[in-house]
Amino acid sequence: xxxxxxxxxxxxxxxxxxxxxxxxxxxxxxxxxxxxxxxxxxxxxxxxxxxxxxxxxxxxxxxxxxxxxxxxxxxxxxxxxxxxxxxxxxxxxxxxxxxxxxxxxxxxxxxxxxxxxxxxxxxxxxxxxxxxxxxxxxxxxxxxxxxxxxxxxxxxxxxxxxxxxxxxxxxxxxxxxxxxxxxxxxxxxxxxxxxxxxxxxxxxxxxxxxxxxxxxxxxxxxxxxxxxxxxxxxxxxxxxxxxxxxxxxxxxxxxxxxxxxxxxxxxxxxxxxxxxxxxxxxxxxxxxxxxxxxxxxxxxxxxxxxxxxxxxxxxxxxxxxxxxxxxxxxxxxxxxxxxxxxxxxxxxxxxxxxxxxxxxxxxxxxxxxxxxxxxxxxxxxxxxxx
Amino acid sequence: xxxxxxxxxxxxxxxxxxxxxxxxxxxxxxxxxxxxxxxxxxxxxxxxxxxxxxxxxxxxxxxxxxxxxxxxxxxxxxxxxxxxxxxxxxxxxxxxxxxxxxxxxxxxxxxxxxxxxxxxxxxxxxxxxxxxxxxxxxxxxxxxxxxxxxxxxxxxxxxxxxxxxxxxxxxxxxxxxxxxxxxxxxxxxxxxxxxxxxxxxxxxxxxxxxxxxxxxx
Numbered sequence: 001x002x003x004x005x006x007x008x009x010x011x012x013x014x015x016x017x018x019x020x021x022x023x024x025x026x027x028x029x030x031x032x033x034x035x036x037x038x039x040x041x042x043x044x045x046x047x048x049x050x051x052x053x054x055x056x057x058x059x060x061x062x063x064x065x066x067x068x069x070x071x072x073x074x075x076x077x078x079x080x081x082x083x084x085x086x087x088x089x090x091x092x093x094x095x096x097x098x099x100x101x102x103x104x105x106x107x108x109x110x111x112x113x114x115x116x117x118x119x120x121x122x123x124x125x126x127x128x129x130x131x132x133x134x135x136x137x138x139x140x141x142x143x144x145x146x147x148x149x150x151x152x153x154x155x156x157x158x159x160x161x162x163x164x165x166x167x168x169x170x171x172x173x174x175x176x177x178x179x180x181x182x183x184x185x186x187x188x189x190x191x192x193x194x195x196x197x198x199x200x201x202x203x204x205x206x207x208x209x210x211x212x213x214x215x216x217x218x219x220x221x222x223x224x225x226x227x228x229x230x231x232x233x234x235x236x237x238x239x240x241x242x243x244x245x246x247x248x249x250x251x252x253x254x255x256x257x258x259x260x261x262x263x264x265x266x267x268x269x270x271x272x273x274x275x276x277x278x279x280x281x282x283x284x285x286x287x288x289x290x291x292x293x294x295x296x297x298x299x300x301x302x303x304x305x306x307x308x309x310x311x312x313x314x315x316x317x318x319x320x321x322x323x324x325x326x327x328x329x330x331x332x333x334x335x336x337x338x339x340x341x342x343x344x345x346x347x348x349x350x351x352x353x354x355x356x357x358x359x360x361x362x363x364x365x366x367x368x369x370x371x372x373x374x375x376x377x378x379x380x381x382x383x384x385x386x
Numbered sequence: 387x388x389x390x391x392x393x394x395x396x397x398x399x400x401x402x403x404x405x406x407x408x409x410x411x412x413x414x415x416x417x418x419x420x421x422x423x424x425x426x427x428x429x430x431x432x433x434x435x436x437x438x439x440x441x442x443x444x445x446x447x448x449x450x451x452x453x454x455x456x457x458x459x460x461x462x463x464x465x466x467x468x469x470x471x472x473x474x475x476x477x478x479x480x481x482x483x484x485x486x487x488x489x490x491x492x493x494x495x496x497x498x499x500x501x502x503x504x505x506x507x508x509x510x511x512x513x514x515x516x517x518x519x520x521x522x523x524x525x526x527x528x529x530x531x532x533x534x535x536x537x538x539x540x541x542x543x544x545x546x547x548x549x550x551x552x553x554x555x556x557x558x559x560x561x562x563x564x565x566x567x568x569x570x571x572x573x574x575x576x577x578x579x580x581x582x583x584x585x586x587x588x589x590x591x592x593x594x595x596x597x598x599x600x601x602x603x
Contacts, residue, residue, distance in 0.1 A: 054507060078509035089504025093522040093597035102518075103508050136599030152508070162507075 002028040002051065002160060002192055007060035009046050009216075020046040022216040023060070028209070031190035035203040038213035038239070044196050047213070048162050051194065052081045064160055079103055082153030082161035082191070086168045088145045090137035096122070096148055097133040103156040114155075121151040126181060143174035150182065154189070163195045167202070179205060200240055204228070204247050212236050225251050229366075245366055249329035257329060257365045258346045260355025264288045265300060267313030274312050275305040288345040288353060289316045296322060296345040296353045322347055323357050329365075332357060389575075392568040400557070400576055407553035407580060411543050414475045415536050418482030423528060425483075426490025427516065436491060443484035451477060451542045455549045474543065474551030481542055482535035489531025493524030522597045529592035533585060540581040544573070554580065 009021040021043040028034040036044035049055040051062050053074050062069045069077055090099050097118045104114035119129045125147040137145055146166060153161055167175045183206065186193070197203050203210050204224045211221045212235075220232040228244040228251075231237040241247065263281045265274045267289065278287050286299040289312055298316040308315055320339035323332050323346045335344060336359060343358040393400065429436035449457075458473040467473065497520050505515045547555025554576045561570025593601070 052507060054503060075509045075511050078507060080509075083504070083507035085500060085504060085507065087498075087500030087504075089498075089500045089507075091501060091505070091519055092599045093519070094599060106509060106514065138599060 001030045001063075001065055002034075002194060003061075003063040003066070004047070004051070005061040005063065007047060007050055007062065008058045009043075009050060009055060010058045019216045021050065021057075024218050026211055026218060026221055028192055028194060030192055032208035033186065033193040033195055033206055034209045034211060035195045035197050035207035036211050036213060037197055037200065037203045038219075040198065042213040043216040044211075044213045045164060046216075048164055048194055048196050051160075051162055052078050052083060079107060079156060080158050080160070082158045084146075084149050084153045084161065084163040084166040086165040088137075088142075088149045088169070090145055090148055090152070092137050095134050095136055096140070099137065099148060100152045100155050102152065107156055117155060118151075121154055122148075124154075124185060125151045143170050143178060146170055146178065147181075154191075159192060161191045161193045163193060165196050165198070168197075168199075175202075182206075201247065204250060212239060224248075246330065246333070248366060249333055249362070252329045252365060253325065254323045254327045254329070254332060254346050254357055255325040257361050258323075258325065258355040258357050259361055260346070264290045264294075264296070264353055265312045266290060266292075267311065267316075269312045271300065271305045271308055271310055271312060271315060274300045275302070278302055278305065285342065288319075288356065289313075290353050293351075294353050295351045296347065299345075319345065324348075325354060329362055333362065389568050389571045393572050393575075396572070400554075400572065403552065403554045403556055404576060404580060407540070407543055407555075407577075408584075410471070410474055410546065410551060410553055411478060411536060411539050414478035414543075415482050415532065415539060417475070418479045418486055418535060419532055421479075422483050422486030422531075423490050426487040426528075427494055427521075429487070429491055430494045440484070440488055440491070443487055446480050447484045451481070451545050452548070454480070455546065459549070469549040469551075471551055473549055474546035474553075477546070478539045478542055481539055485531040485534040485538070486528070487531075489527050489534075490524065493527035494520050496527075497523050523600065526592060526596045526600065529588070529595060533588045533592065536588060537581050537585050540577060540584060544577050 004024050004026050007021060007024040008019070011018045011020055024043070024047050026034075036048060038044045046055055050057040051064075051069075064081075090096075091102070094102070097115065100118040100121055101109075101114040104117055109117075119133065122129045122132055127144060127147055132140070132144070132148075137148070140148065146169075150166065153163075167178055170178060179202065195206060197206070207224050209221060210224050210227050212219045212227070214235055220227060220236050222230070225248060227236070228240055228248045231240055231244070237244075263277045263283070265277060265287055274287050277283075281287075284302070286301045287305075288296045289298045289300055291297050296319060298318050300312050300316050304315050320341060321335040321344055323335070323344040325346055325348055332344060336342065342360075343356050345353055346355045346357050348354050425439065429439050454477045455473060458476060459468040462468050462473050462476075494516075501519060501523070502515065505519050510518065543551070543553050544555035544558055547553055547559045554573050557569045557573030557576065561567065561573060
């Protein structure tokens, strides 16, 4: 846990004092990623760097795991905090192994132990130790270097990590990959992480909590979903963007919105049965058709069922898209628009039908949180008309 | 042809003088490295001090060598070393300060700030930063300063023969005083060759000392 208590930084400049961080008060719970977000010069980086005292604070305290760091020796403090910076900062005179092992070495681990640790970490960040251990930073791409940067920060297994726009200098494709891998690692490692970013999409993706900064002040500190649903003021609203409803889609999984258990028909069922089930369950347009393993293979439309006789097997349409329970809603919305569908069947890991997801359901999900305090215009009626 | 004859028939003398020359320059530049590198590192902590030190070193290097030798005679005579080995070494030591201090200062100052921040951020003490990061990264530039000092002072040391320090300058001064072009040319050639060979030797050493990660493509 990181607790920031009244942390303030005033820089003395030739044009008078400038308050870079103004009585910042916040807490990052154990095992969570907190993204500090804001335009340049808003104080987010200053706040981050006061935690490991790269920038000394003017006043206020930082507590790590409940312990006040004010009196701690700076060198000891930093060795217990992982630090990743945008410029990566691998030491070019050291091999990858030496770079990763540097903190354990400073802490006095014996050689066998820190070498094993370097190897283990390199594997963790998806780089082959037999290829990379003895290489020099210069021989690696930017993305590979930052993986090593992350490995180096994790080397002594610090409970807390500070990351200053760590993926900012990496090309967009690799950035996505590294972000995903990092989140996967974090699921196991459960570090308490402070992460500076200026990219709202990155923040929404990475954060358990987002802290929005402006002019040295902490404006809003909330979960990504709350922040997007209820921006506190005009500034936050502008910062998160006009498409904040779409950004929220990324935060929810199909399983949260899926309606189940869904009804379905098999190839042997009559169309009249299909019609009956649609009416019974209130399906407006269609009903999924499944095979013997209960995997969806198509759907029967209400129009066909009403006007035609015979079995479902003779008159079904093939599926254009299927939702997986772990997909995020952004992907589902995209699939729906691409294939002009108002609903998709949802499957589990075995491809078995477990429910369905509809545009109405998504709208309802977004609307439910918007309505909570009534402060923001609801989105629901608009989508329903469309 | 006469010069060649002189060279071949006086090989032993030339070799002895060359070794003398090498010993003078290496002692002087060696001591200068031991003083100049720490001074160059120390002044990175204070910009004003750095300016003052570099300014003084620049002034020293503008003093003509023959004048510097002359100046030291009364000073060192008080210890009975007005001429000979000691003033020669001191003069070259002083001349070597500028290239060595300046290159060290520039190299350490030019270490990428993000490397310095990374080093601080992972918890290196200032001393560890110097030893593990800043100095290793500065070695090519520091070594270039040492090379400049050595090559420059192989020339300066030739003049030290006039205050009885020995070395290849002996051939040159004798050549002038005895109007003997053979000795004069032989001395000049020997000094030049020595300078060139030493420069290459030090370049090789510089490459050996440069951390591998800085050179591999």
